Amino acid sequence: MRTDSRFIGRPSHRQDARAIVTGRAEFIDDLKLRGMLYARVLRSPFAHARVVAVDTEKAEAVPGVKAVLTHKNVPDWKAGTPFHIRVLDSKVRFVGDGVALAAAESERAAEEALEAVHVEYEPLEAVFDVDEALAGDAPQLYEAFPGNVVPGGFPLYGPDCLTGIRLGDVEQGFREADAVGEGTYKYETVANPLPLEPPGVIAHWEGPDRLTIWAATQSASWHRFVMLPSLGFPDIRAIATQCGGSFGSKNYSLMPCFYAAALARAAGRPVKMCFSKEEQFGAYTLRPGSRFKGRIGIRKDGTVTAVSGSWLFDTGACSDIPQAQVAVGCGELQLMLRCANWDLTGTIVLTNRPPSGVVRGFGGQELESALLPALFEALEKAAIDPVDFFRKNYVKPGDAYLWRNGKPYVDRGVDYSEALERGAETFGWHRKWKGWLVPTRVDGQTRIGVGVSVHGNADVGEDVSEAHVRLTPDGRAVVHACVSESGSGQRSSLCRMAPEGRQLPLDRVGVSPPDTLVNPFEFGLVGSRGTWAVGGAVISAAEKARAALLARAAPLLGAGEEELDTTDGRVYVRGRSDRGLSWSRVMGIVRTCSGSARYEEDFTVPNFLALFVEVEVDTGTGKAAVREVLAATDVGRIIDPQALEGQLRGCFGAAGLDTALFEETVLDRTTGRILNGNMIDYKWRTFRDLPGFRNVILETPMPTHRFGAVGVGEISTSPGPSAVLMAVSNALGVRMTGYPLTPQRILEAL
Amino acid sequence: MKQLLTLRVNGITHELSIDPWRTLNEVLRDELNLTGTKLGCGSGDCGACTVLVDGRSVSSCLTLAASVDGKEIATVEGLAPSGEQLHPVQESFVENGAIQCGFCTAGMEMSAVYLLGRNNAPDEEQIRAGLSGNLCRCTGYNQIVEAVAAAAEKMKPS
Ligand code: FES
Ligand code: FES
Numbered sequence: 087m088r089t090d091s092r093f094i095g096r097p098s099h100r101q102d103a104r105a106i107v108t109g110r111a112e113f114i115d116d117l118k119l120r121g122m123l124y125a126r127v128l129r130s131p132f133a134h135a136r137v138v139a140v141d142t143e144k145a146e147a148v149p150g151v152k153a154v155l156t157h158k159n160v161p162d163w164k165a166g167t168p169f170h171i172r173v174l175d176s177k178v179r180f181v182g183d184g185v186a187l188a189a190a191e192s193e194r195a196a197e198e199a200l201e202a203v204h205v206e207y208e209p210l211e212a213v214f215d216v217d218e219a220l221a222g223d224a225p226q227l228y229e230a231f232p233g234n235v236v237p238g239g240f241p242l243y244g245p246d247c248l249t250g251i252r253l254g255d256v257e258q259g260f261r262e263a264d265a266v267g268e269g270t271y272k273y274e275t276v277a278n279p280l281p282l283e284p285p286g287v288i289a290h291w292e293g294p295d296r297l298t299i300w301a302a303t304q305s306a307s308w309h310r311f312v313m314l315p316s317l318g319f320p321d322i323r324a325i326a327t328q329c330g331g332s333f334g335s336k337n338y339s340l341m342p343c344f345y346a347a348a349l350a351r352a353a354g355r356p357v358k359m360c361f362s363k364e365e366q367f368g369a370y371t372l373r374p375g376s377r378f379k380g381r382i383g384i385r386k387d388g389t390v391t392a393v394s395g396s397w398l399f400d401t402g403a404c405s406d407i408p409q410a411q412v413a414v415g416c417g418e419l420q421l422m423l424r425c426a427n428w429d430l431t432g433t434i435v436l437t438n439r440p441p442s443g444v445v446r447g448f449g450g451q452e453l454e455s456a457l458l459p460a461l462f463e464a465l466e467k468a469a470i471d472p473v474d475f476f477r478k479n480y481v482k483p484g485d486a487y488l489w490r491n492g493k494p495y496v497d498r499g500v501d502y503s504e505a506l507e508r509g510a511e512t513f514g515w516h517r518k519w520k521g522w523l524v525p526t527r528v529d530g531q532t533r534i535g536v537g538v539s540v541h542g543n544a545d546v547g548e549d550v551s552e553a554h555v556r557l558t559p560d561g562r563a564v565v566h567a568c569v570s571e572s573g574s575g576q577r578s579s580l581c582r583m584a585p586e587g588r589q590l591p592l593d594r595v596g597v598s599p600p601d602t603l604v605n606p607f608e609f610g611l612v613g614s615r616g617t618w619a620v621g622g623a624v625i626s627a628a629e630k631a632r633a634a635l636l637a638r639a640a641p642l643l644g645a646g647e648e649e650l651d652t653t654d655g656r657v658y659v660r661g662r663s664d665r666g667l668s669w670s671r672v673m674g675i676v677r678t679c680s681g682s683a684r685y686e687e688d689f690t691v692p693n694f695l696a697l698f699v700e701v702e703v704d705t706g707t708g709k710a711a712v713r714e715v716l717a718a719t720d721v722g723r724i725i726d727p728q729a730l731e732g733q734l735r736g737c738f739g740a741a742g743l744d745t746a747l748f749e750e751t752v753l754d755r756t757t758g759r760i761l762n763g764n765m766i767d768y769k770w771r772t773f774r775d776l777p778g779f780r781n782v783i784l785e786t787p788m789p790t791h792r793f794g795a796v797g798v799g800e801i802s803t804s805p806g807p808s809a810v811l812m813a814v815s816n817a818l819g820v821r822m823t824g825y826p827l828t829p830q831r832i833l834e835a836l
Numbered sequence: 837m838k839q840l841l842t843l844r845v846n847g848i849t850h851e852l853s854i855d856p857w858r859t860l861n862e863v864l865r866d867e868l869n870l871t872g873t874k875l876g877c878g879s880g881d882c883g884a885c886t887v888l889v890d891g892r893s894v895s896s897c898l899t900l901a902a903s904v905d906g907k908e909i910a911t912v913e914g915l916a917p918s919g920e921q922l923h924p925v926q927e928s929f930v931e932n933g934a935i936q937c938g939f940c941t942a943g944m945e946m947s948a949v950y951l952l953g954r955n956n957a958p959d960e961e962q963i964r965a966g967l968s969g970n971l972c973r974c975t976g977y978n979q980i981v982e983a984v985a986a987a988a989e990k991m992k993p994s
Contacts, residue, residue, distance in 0.1 A: 099930050099931070099933075100930075100935065102938070103929075103930040103935055104922070104930065106935050106938035106941050107912075107922065107926035107927075107929050107930055107935065107941060107945065108872070108912065108913070108915070108916055108919065108922070108926065109870075109871070109872015109873070109911070109912035109913050109942045110872065111938055112871070113871075113874070113939065115865075115871075115874075115875065116865075116871035280973060281937065281939070281973050281974075282874075282876050282882060282884055282937070282939040282940050282971065282972065282973045282974075283874070283876065283937070283939040284876075328937075328938065329937060330874075330937045330938065330939030331936070331937040331939060331973050331974050332937075333973075362878065363876065363877040363878060363879065363882075571937075572937055573936035573937030573938070573974045574936070575936075728933035728979075729933070731933065731979075732933055732936055732974070732975055732976075732979060735975060735976035735978055735979070736936065736974050736975060736976050737976070738976055739973055739976070740973050740974070764877075764879065764881065765877050765879070765881035765882055765971065766881055770971065770973075771976075771977075772968055772971060772977075773963075773964040773965075773967045773968045773970070773977050773980075773981070774964055774965070774968050776964070776976075776977055776978060776981075779976065779978065
């Protein structure tokens with residue numbers, strides 16, 4: 087343990103822990119504003135239909151109802167990339183699409199009103215499969231997107247945003263290959279991240295052009311800077327409440343915001359729009375579907391010679407920011423597969439199912455889960471141990487890759503070979519791995535197999551963060567950063583990072599509320615950027631505040647600033663702790679010392695995570711279960727051991743590793759209805775099913791900030807599905823090619 | 837027709853006049869402002885709304901308030917009434933990092949209190965079984981199991 091810190095790497099409890107365990111933490115549905123109304127949504131029973139008539143007269147007469155809206159009288163707001171999502175449209179594109187909205191004094195009155203709305207639909211043919219959606223005669227979801235294809239390229243990532251990877255000469259690459267893996271592979275469980283708390287927002291127009299939004303979110307600022315152009319640039323103030331889990335899905339809550347803001351405007355009162363569990367299942371955010379059709383060539387020594395193919399990205403009924411997911415996915419793939427020859431094209435396809443959106447793993451988990459089965463085939467043919475392969479091919483310092491904006495970057499991070507090797511040793515890989523499609527052990531009808539996969543991301547330093555740190559005369563520090571709390575303990579981690587320069591006890595450091603009005607700009611807790619990007623801004627701001635304090639103290643102490651230090655609210659001459667003054671003496675009581683800083687994005691330090699998985703398959707019932715998981719990573723420096731452990735242990739659920747086995751949104755492919763839209767039928771890990779879990783976490787200092795740390799939140803689940811697929815294949819001795827690996831699939835394969 | 841009923845919640849008696857179709861969850865949250873008890877699914881599947889009624893754990897989202905007239909209700913707010921000294925279960929949740937987003941926490945704690953009331957030295961299997969009606973999406977459960985084991989240790993009669 088390095089000793090330059092009192093708090094980093096040591097356990098201490100989250101600042102909000104007490105509020106949570108006593109039930110005082112305020113989640114969105116716990117908030118009540120004066121005069122607040124409750125909103126409900128009438129939803130389409132058809133997967134694709136035109137709304138030919140809608141009559142709200144009776145609905146408006148229901149007692150307590152203050153506003154009823156349909157596509158005919160909603161504001162003309164638009165969202166999505168490019169703009170095409172309306173508050174309500176004259177066409178519905180999935181079962182559960184909004185048709186009418188009501189706000190009333192109670193939820194019950196709003197529901198009653200919607201029951202009284204009369205709608206006439208003209209059903210249209212619907213399409214649920216990406217290949218069928220691309221066919222010439224397929225029903226078309228939007229006039230603006232002929233062929234059901236949404237244009238690639240995410241504007242925020244600039245004109246060269248990755249839409250695929252095109253490099254070198256794939257023909258030549260395949261000629262050099264000793265083994266080729268090839269085929270069509272689907273990762274189309276479109277699982278639901280399904281945080282326990284359903285999404286929700288409250289909207290309140292404080293004036294005709296001033297909107298305040300309270301949201302359950304991991305990124306308050308998205309409700310301001312993303313919603314601004316959509317809503318015609320009112321002055322939006324966004325406030326994050328305690329967030330009951332997100333996993334990407336509550337990065338921002340587009341439709342709840344649209345509904346609440348439109349109703350609040352019509353009713354002239356604040357409106358709460360909390361989705362029900364059912365709506366969270368069927369009308370919010372699913373993991374995108376991913377289909378890879380292509381080939382991968384490798385040499386006997388494990389060199390990847392070529393990757394080519396088509397990546398079909400199923401975004402469901404609308405396009406939120408899939409272009410960004412495609413770009414990041416293509417970037418991430420290059421981190422794990424060093425290869426000179428690429429011809430990979432991403433295509434974003436619309437289908438008539440509930441929309442996909444932001445889910446952790448953000449493009450990378452989707453691409454790799456669909457593409458790695460092709461790689462595994464090549465590795466099997468060439469009889470290469472996957473650990474050796476990943477060790478050889480994971481990006482190393484000095485290697486170049488194209489990142490999301492299409493620009494090349496050179497890795498200046500660390501070599502993860504050791505993390506991988508130490509993980510393999512601790513897991514017992516070399517003992518358990520018997521070769522491709524060979525079980526580790528067979529015990530009657532139980533077959534044991536192992537698998538491994540890796541994932542990395544150069545997102546740890548992505549996007550912009552600004553922070554402000556204020557030191558007060560009473561010996562406290564306040565961090566102003568617009569950071570919400572959705573479960574990772576990020577707000578508390580910032581408090582650990584901020585005081586290091588001034589060595590304040592942790593209980594004397596606080597963070598401002600996550601409110602865009604009182605904080606500088608913060609992109610949000612996306613990717614794994616909390617530790618480096620957000621932390622970087624906070625640390626620099628804290629250093630500046632400290633410098634301001636020392637500059638004031640220097641003349642008072644008759645010493646140079648560089649001779650001074652500060653501990654526990656006192657400034658003193660280094661080595662002479664008797665020559666010192668309290669902060670209140672230095673500042674007086676009507677002053678604060680502060681510093682501001684901005685973090686600019688940096689894509690040159692990728693992170694990495696390997697998951698080793700041992701599964702058992704019962705060949706009688708076809709049931710596969712995870713016995714043990716080991717996560718291996720290098721985080722540079724552990725900021726908060728408990729929070730990190732918790733994040734890594736969270737790799738199973740929330741559309742993570744378990745999507746390989748049972749987490750799946752099951753769609754009826756004739757009606758477009760979700761067949762398992764409740765918490766019993768949607769299979770989900772419980773207390774009764776806990777696999778063994780270990781981790782190996784190295785701390786090789788990274789060239790990031792003072793503490794040399796990086797985050798891993800985004801990637802903790804991503805290698806899971808492909809590792810499980812490999813393990814089950816090995817257990818069975820049959821190459822499995824699709825998810826989820828249900829008993830039925832397994833029995834069929836046998 | 838509203839119905840008159842008496843609820844004793846965390847030791848305090850409330851006389852209420854409510855619609856007969858309202859759930860205990862709605863009454864606790866909306867009428868009594870006890871929002872520590874959460875509403876996750878509303879269908880009895882997630883355990884986020886767990887409270888104790890006459891010492892037995894129930895899903896408040898499925899319980900009509902009228903059906904618990906005159907009964908003794910315990911919610912998370914009653915575990916540490918003064919706010920100063922935490923209940924051993926709460927303390928252990930904090931110490932073992934058993935909290936991530938915190939949305940499942942109140943329900944988990946109430947189930948743990950119920951479990952430990954019947955079995956003051958549960959083994960791991962029994963803890964898992966005792967909490968199996970409560971879902972968590974964030975933690976992967978281990979830290980919660982550890983927290984409940986630690987709470988049992990703290991609560992052991994010395
Ligand atoms: S809210 Fe009652 S069980 Fe889920
Ligand atoms: S901590 Fe988030 S659901 Fe349990």
